[in-house]
Amino acid sequence: MLADTSLLTMLTTTPLFAVGLTLAAYLIGNALFQRLKRPSWLPAILIAALLLAGALALIGLPYATYQQGATWLTVLLGPATVALGMPLYQQLPRIMELWRPLAICLPIAATLAAFYAMAIAWLLGSSDTILASIAAKSVTAPIAIGITEQLGGTVPLLMGALLITGVVTIPCVSLAARLLRIDDERLIGFALGLNGHAIGTVRAFEISPQAGAFASLGMSLTGIFTALLLPLAWRLMEMGG
Amino acid sequence: MPALSGFLWLVSYWLIGEVVIHFTGLPISSGVIGMLLLCATLAVRGRVPTSIASAAQPLIALLAMLIMPGVVGVFFIIGELAGQWTAILIALLLGTLLSVITTLWLLKRLITPTHAR
Numbered sequence: 327m328l329a330d331t332s333l334l335t336m337l338t339t340t341p342l343f344a345v346g347l348t349l350a351a352y353l354i355g356n357a358l359f360q361r362l363k364r365p366s367w368l369p370a371i372l373i374a375a376l377l378l379a380g381a382l383a384l385i386g387l388p389y390a391t392y393q394q395g396a397t398w399l400t401v402l403l404g405p406a407t408v409a410l411g412m413p414l415y416q417q418l419p420r421i422m423e424l425w426r427p428l429a430i431c432l433p434i435a436a437t438l439a440a441f442y443a444m445a446i447a448w449l450l451g452s453s454d455t456i457l458a459s460i461a462a463k464s465v466t467a468p469i470a471i472g473i474t475e476q477l478g479g480t481v482p483l484l485m486g487a488l489l490i491t492g493v494v495t496i497p498c499v500s501l502a503a504r505l506l507r508i509d510d511e512r513l514i515g516f517a518l519g520l521n522g523h524a525i526g527t528v529r530a531f532e533i534s535p536q537a538g539a540f541a542s543l544g545m546s547l548t549g550i551f552t553a554l555l556l557p558l559a560w561r562l563m564e565m566g567g
Numbered sequence: 568m569p570a571l572s573g574f575l576w577l578v579s580y581w582l583i584g585e586v587v588i589h590f591t592g593l594p595i596s597s598g599v600i601g602m603l604l605l606c607a608t609l610a611v612r613g614r615v616p617t618s619i620a621s622a623a624q625p626l627i628a629l630l631a632m633l634i635m636p637g638v639v640g641v642f643f644i645i646g647e648l649a650g651q652w653t654a655i656l657i658a659l660l661l662g663t664l665l666s667v668i669t670t671l672w673l674l675k676r677l678i679t680p681t682h683a684r
Contacts, residue, residue: 371638375638389640405581405598406629412606427677435669439662439663443666452651460658482641486640494659502672550599
């Protein structure tokens with residue numbers, strides 16, 4: 327512990343401490359990411375999250391206290407999700423060209439995104455709680471939290487699953503695109519958003535606004551589809567097992 | 568000022584999403600409902616007002632930062648799940664690789680030359 331407890335208590339009475347810590351970790355994470363020549367296996371968000379976790383541990387700030395202050399930032403996740411409606415609209419003509427293949431692909435791919443991970447975890451002997459916590463791993467955070475609570479999973483584990491899934495989706499998509507010889511930014515964007523939720527979508531916007539719009543579409547459709555069907559499928563599995 | 572009124576639009580759409588959820592009981596987040604409503608409104612108007620563009624662009628760029636406080640929580644439950652992590656990691660890594668390959672393979676299969684750019 328670096329700071330003495332009374333100073334820490336004083337600083338954490340204001341949410342600005344958590345806000346400042348988050349902004350600093352994010353900016354340093356991004357700067358390091360640029361300095362390391364943008365490695366695809368170590369995205370900026372992962373560097374930033376590690377820095378932030380390290381800083382919290384170092385100053386001995388309990389996560390719950392931090393999280394409470396950081397609400398001042400996370401509340402913006404709502405309007406930020408709404409904002410994705412803008413690139414969606416701008417790419418609407420290109421999306422309509424592909425509506426049929428996208429509509430067929432989405433239910434299958436979104437189901438498998440949840441199924442593969444759950445099946446592997448189940449084969450490796452994971453508990454029901456763990457299965458319920460990682461089921462929504464490809465769904466954007468605000469929707470995934472609701473699904474996980476419904477299934478009886480733990481939200482912190484879900485958030486970790488979201489981080490890992492989002493981070494590994496990026497190299498997986500570049501690998502799979504190379505294997506299947508795909509260079510269409512629309513497909514790459516859609517796959518990034520469908521599998522890698524907000525983290526994949528941020529990556530898609532780095533590729534191009536078009537990829538970003540297809541990622542937003544993939545992310546929101548996966549969220550809606552999974553929210554509607556996963557709790558139902560879970561109940562059926564519970565009845566069957 | 569345009570950014571501020573654009574932000575008010577985004578917040579309003581989010582709140583409308585909350586109202587929709589309250590009355591319909593849909594298990595979707597209000598952000599997604601707001602996103603679809605915003606997209607529909609823009610399609611009806613036929614253009615993106617400067618105010619909305621100036622609020623939406625910086626927010627989209629910050630999306631990754633906004634989920635950071637939540638994802639950091641995982642580092643504080645590492646101890647609780649000791650012994651389970653190998654299975655969880657394998658499930659997430661392998662599961663994601665498989666589902667990414669399936670998604671791209673399906674899309675490639677479904678998209679015929681008539682869809683070419």
